[in-house]
Amino acid sequence: xxxxxxxxxxxxxxxxxxxxxxxxxxxxxxxxxxxxxxxxxxxxxxxxxxxxxxxxxxxxxxxxxxxxxxxxxxxxxxxxxxxxxxxxxxxxxxxxxxxxxxxxxxxxxx
Amino acid sequence: xxxxxxxxxxxxxxxxxxxxxxxxxxxxxxxxxxxxxxxxxxxxxxxxxxxxxxxxxxxxxxxxxxxxxxxxxxxxxxxxxxxxxxxxxxxxxxxxxxxxxxxxxxxxxxxxxxx
Numbered sequence: 001x002x003x004x005x006x007x008x009x010x011x012x013x014x015x016x017x018x019x020x021x022x023x024x025x026x027x028x029x030x031x032x033x034x035x036x037x038x039x040x041x042x043x044x045x046x047x048x049x050x051x052x053x054x055x056x057x058x059x060x061x062x063x064x065x066x067x068x069x070x071x072x073x074x075x076x077x078x079x080x081x082x083x084x085x086x087x088x089x090x091x092x093x094x095x096x097x098x099x100x101x102x103x104x105x106x107x108x109x110x
Numbered sequence: 111x112x113x114x115x116x117x118x119x120x121x122x123x124x125x126x127x128x129x130x131x132x133x134x135x136x137x138x139x140x141x142x143x144x145x146x147x148x149x150x151x152x153x154x155x156x157x158x159x160x161x162x163x164x165x166x167x168x169x170x171x172x173x174x175x176x177x178x179x180x181x182x183x184x185x186x187x188x189x190x191x192x193x194x195x196x197x198x199x200x201x202x203x204x205x206x207x208x209x210x211x212x213x214x215x216x217x218x219x220x221x222x223x224x225x
Contacts, residue, residue, distance in 0.1 A: 030211050042114070042201055042216030043153075087152065091211025095160060097143055098211060102152035 004032075004088045004101035012107040019076045021104040023088030024069075031091040032065055032072050033098065036084045043087060046074075079108045112136075116202050116217035124225050125194060131187040131220045135204030142179055143214065144187050145201045146171075153201065159185065160207065189222075197224045 007022045023032070031050045035043040049056045049065045049072065056063045062075040076082050085105050089098040115134040123129055135142050144156040155169035159179040170176070174192075179185040189196055199221050203214040 033213060035214075035216075040218070042218045043203070043214070045213040045215065048213055089214075093211075095163075095166075096211070097155055097158045097166065098214060099155070100145075100153040105150075 004090050004099060006086070006088055006101045006104040008104060009102070010105045010107070012109060013079055015080055015108055015110050017079055019079050019082065019106055019108075021074045021086050021106070023072045023074070023101060025072075025088075025090050026070065027090075027092065029067075029090045030093050032063075033089045033091065034061075034063060034072075034074050035087045035089060035100075037087065037103070038084045046086075048091075076106075079106075081108070082106060083108045114202055114204055114215050114217035116200075116220050118220055119218065120221045120223075122223045122225065123192060125192060127192055128188065128190045129192055129222065131189075131200050131202075131222070133185045133187070133202030133204075133217060135183065135185070135202070136215055137183075138206070139204035139215070140182070140207040141205045141212070142185050143203045143205075144177055144185070145203070147199045147201055147219070149198075156187070156200075192222075192224045194224045197222055 004025045033048045034046045037043045060077045065072045085103040087103045089100045117132045140161045142159040145153040157177045158166040174190045177187045199219040201219045203216045205212040205214045
């Protein structure tokens with residue numbers, strides 16, 4: 001099964017509202033990353049949080065990490081042009097590549 | 111260029127033909143990755159190049175798939191005797207090493223359609 005799994009699979013909100021997405025994973029990690037993908041485009045790196053960090057901010061983004069629960073959340077505040085798919089990816093120890101989840105599809109309705 | 115460049119952006123071919131997909135990573139990035147993404151799905155890891163080390167080919171779905179990275183820069187993904195189930199978007203990414211767990215920079219992908 002997937003190392004990282006996002007929840008919910010799809011989310012629809014009104015413009016100006018906050019959006020929260022969650023990611024759960026199974027094994028110990030070095031870091032966890034969130035990416036955004038607009039339709040027909042590649043993924044764009046949003047934020048990286050290390051295993052010894054609990055919270056990180058970047059603009060309207062807030063990421064939390066709870067290693068005891070093996071989970072992370074991505075909060076987007078005051079949503080506007082944020083319609084996209086959002087993926088979490090776990091960075092493991094050793095020389096192994098990131099493992100991506102299946103993503104959350106966010107729709108922001110004007 | 112400033113970002114990861116992939117070509118072609120779209121490829122339509124007949125079942126049984128061979129295809130080559132190209133990726134130009136960001137200059138100086140030692141790590142390069144190939145992924146496959148089916149419609150509305152997540153990313154399926156295919157192969158990972160890290161510097162001069164032997165590539166991690168653990169994600170290649172069959173021996174019809176192969177990839178090369180020449181001179182530590184440009185990479186080509188080759189699919190031989192294409193099948194309809196190979197239809198997908200093939201994404202390439204690069205990063206500044208760090209054992210595969212650093213932030214990755216993606217190209218916009220090649221959309222492959224097998225008729």
